[in-house]
Ligand SMILES: Nc1ncnc2c1ncn2[C@@H]1O[C@H](COP(=O)(O)OP(=O)(O)OP(=O)(O)O)[C@@H](O)[C@H]1O
């Protein structure tokens with residue numbers, strides 16, 4: 001659009017909004033490098049707090065748990081989500097019910113899904129731990145992978161599939177040799193997105209991880225820590241977590257010029 | 264003739280390094296139906312947008328009734344534009360679309376109802392007043408767009424390819440319709456079109472634009488009969504071009520023969536020129552006065568009652584087109600491969616610099 | 618590929634969603650109609666008590682408070698987000714993707730971290746207090762953190778990027794000639810905005826509002842962290858039923874209400890979208 005607009009007003013709005021969005025996290029990042037660790041006095045640049053993180057076994061074990069959850073659930077979700085996306089796009093008939101089911105994980109409030117899964121697991125007497133977190137994370141992750149891959153499939157030239165079949169390839173071969181290679185950037189983009197979501201996810205993990213100390217994920221650890229106020233270590237940890245998400249997301253965006261889901 | 268109403272004086276509009284409109288001067292009279300014709304990118308839309316107030320000229324001035332309006336914002340000009348895309352408000356009904364401009368004038372509710380009602384009659388859509396734009400056909404939308412602009416009774420109505428989206432039959436009807444409405448309202452119309460035939464049917468005067476410059480501005484008949492350049496001659500109607508070298512006693516054609524023609528202004532002996540003649544001015548049989556050419560018939564096709572011939576001739580690298588009336592065609596039965604001699608009068612001969 | 622192949626491709630994912638989403642959600646629905654056991658378990662006999670309890674005056678306060686905070690947050694987020702989306706859509710076309718990317722980037726970083734950033738700013742020894750002192754403000758600072766205002770700021774901050782995205786979509790699709798047509802017909806810039814641009818972009822506003830409202834009213838993290846447990850939202854109530862009070866049927870009933878609110882609002886939003894596009898076509 002070229003909306004009629006007063007350029008100066010627009011510039012003011014943009015500056016104000018971007019300031020609002022970025023000042024809080026910038027302050028956080030800056031403080032994480034403050035030698036004194038105090039918000040009020042800058043005593044010099046230091047990576048000291050990052051060092052301390054490494055010696056906090058609660059944090060390192062939570063980070064490891066998060067990595068396990070994120071990697072496993074991303075792999076599973078990427079496989080399921082990609083197949084789902086291809087299946088849905090091949091079908092010419094678009095079912096409203098199907099669309100709702102696929103879309104639902106992205107819009108159900110986290111807390112509802114969280115308590116639903118908690119009730120489900122406990123009624124079945126499943127012992128909860130990292131594995132139940134993984135099972136749960138796959139639910140929304142596969143929906144996001146599916147939406148990214150589907151967006152790419154909308155511009156996919158299906159005639160190359162027909163060409164491959166015409167040349168004698170089976171459906172499986174066609175998928176493996178033709179569809180997946182062409183779709184690879186979108187699939188990786190979807191996977192990176194799923195990875196970020198899983199690394200950052202708190203509520204569902206909180207409800208489905210069970211009571212054990214050994215299944216605490218990083219967001220759960222952060223939640224526990226920040227309830228008790230500001231410490232330099234949390235600043236450093238928060239900066240790291242943010243850096244990981246932003247890196248993965250930027251990469252995802254690069255790979256997938258179609259843009260972020262929802263865009 | 265009524266006097267000048269809108270005057271463009273040496274208008275220029277630059278977008279960065281592109282001169283979309285380049286030093287254009289033009290006078291338009293009251294109640295005139297004026298057509299702007301030109302190839303894609305020649306600056307037609309830009310010119311309309313300058314008049315409507317969506318662009319400010321980078322040079323020159325626009326006088327409406329003697330007052331310079333080039334800095335007046337679009338909502339304060341008594342000029343309305345009918346957009347190429349129609350730009351109907353999708354969230355409003357036909358009635359609301361038409362009423363919108365009157366509401367902006369703070370017209371009373373009763374007056375709005377009356378004037379919109381009248382307009383709906385004129386555009387013949389009273390039964391569709393409650394529909395929304397996406398429930399209308401292309402022709403109906405076009406009429407709503409027209410009604411929405413007309414209901415404000417502007418001094419000047421600008422139409423950007425108003426009939427571009429319509430099929431051929433509907434176009435013909437709407438051309439007459441536009442003409443009728445223009446007559447009825449006594450409003451000055453400036454219409455942009457790609458289609459030279461459309462311009463010839465509707466317009467009192469036509470301006471031909473090329474690269475943002477005005478090439479020629481005259482009545483359709485004058486441009487047809489006396490184009491001032493090869494480009495204008497080519498743009499309006501069909502024309503045969505015969506290249507040659509200018510000599511003291513005429514034009515030496517490709518086959519070495521001499522064609523009788525005037526000389527372009529400022530031309531000198533030895534200059535490259537083209538001789539031009541319209542297809543319907545070519546007649547079968549050599550003439551004593553005037554000019555002639557020989558050719559072989561390579562194709563023939565009926566266009567309505569007329570017969571159109573394509574000739575291969577030594578005078579021109581391109582096929583020569585001839586248009587014979589039914590009467591001429593009957594008295595001279597021809598078939599493909601025949602050799603024919605054609606002649607044309609000296610007064611039908613035009614000449615341009617190549 | 619023939620038409621029956623898609624089923625095999627879709628089956629694993631659909632199976633997963635059925636087992637780990639559809640069934641658990643149905644379970645919650647069922648749970649809402651069972652009795653709470655004496656020791657916090659579930660007694661399998663049908664009752665409407667849980668749903669009735671939701672409308673008990675005891676909880677009316679929490680509901681009103683939650684709705685007020687969620688509504689306020691959604692309203693502020695929509696106003697700010699719409700303005701930002703408008704400004705992005707008015708920027709030169711080649712700069713828009715970058716602006717949009719940076720507007721949305723914070724949305725994809727950790728929710729807790731973003732909330733924590735406000736704790737850093739607002740706490741008693743935080744940056745804002747520090748800056749106020751530096752500027753010579755010596756009197757007692759009002760409490761910034763652990764207040765309603767802090768919760769609203771936190772919610773707006775967290776969901777703003779989403780609203781920007783939602784509003785940008787219809788704004789960027791707007792045909793600029795439509796706004797020009799309005800100007801051409803005599804409307805001022807403001808009138809054009811109010812009568813044409815705003816009504817045509819209502820769907821984005823509605824989407825933004827619905828999501829911020831629903832996510833806020835069901836939130837328990839932000840009230841806990843920025844509200845300091847001063848007051849409860851429906852989300853906190855649900856949280857408590859499952860993790861401390863151990864009244865799962867009531868918790869289930871509460872989350873049914875959440876879903877109900879969301880569906881109701883989404884229906885309204887669909888209605889708004891249809892109105893704005895002008896289409897109530899005869900064919901479906
Ligand atoms: N906003 C703009 N920015 C930059 N260049 C422009 C802009 N508007 C028009 N131009 C350029 O000005 C020239 C004239 O454009 P204009 O749209 O007036 O042509 P037109 O005669 O209406 O063409 P068409 O018949 O295709 O509609 C073109 O070269 C075009 O690229």
Ligand SMILES: [Mg+2]
Pocket residue numbers: 307308309
């Ligand atoms: Mg144009």
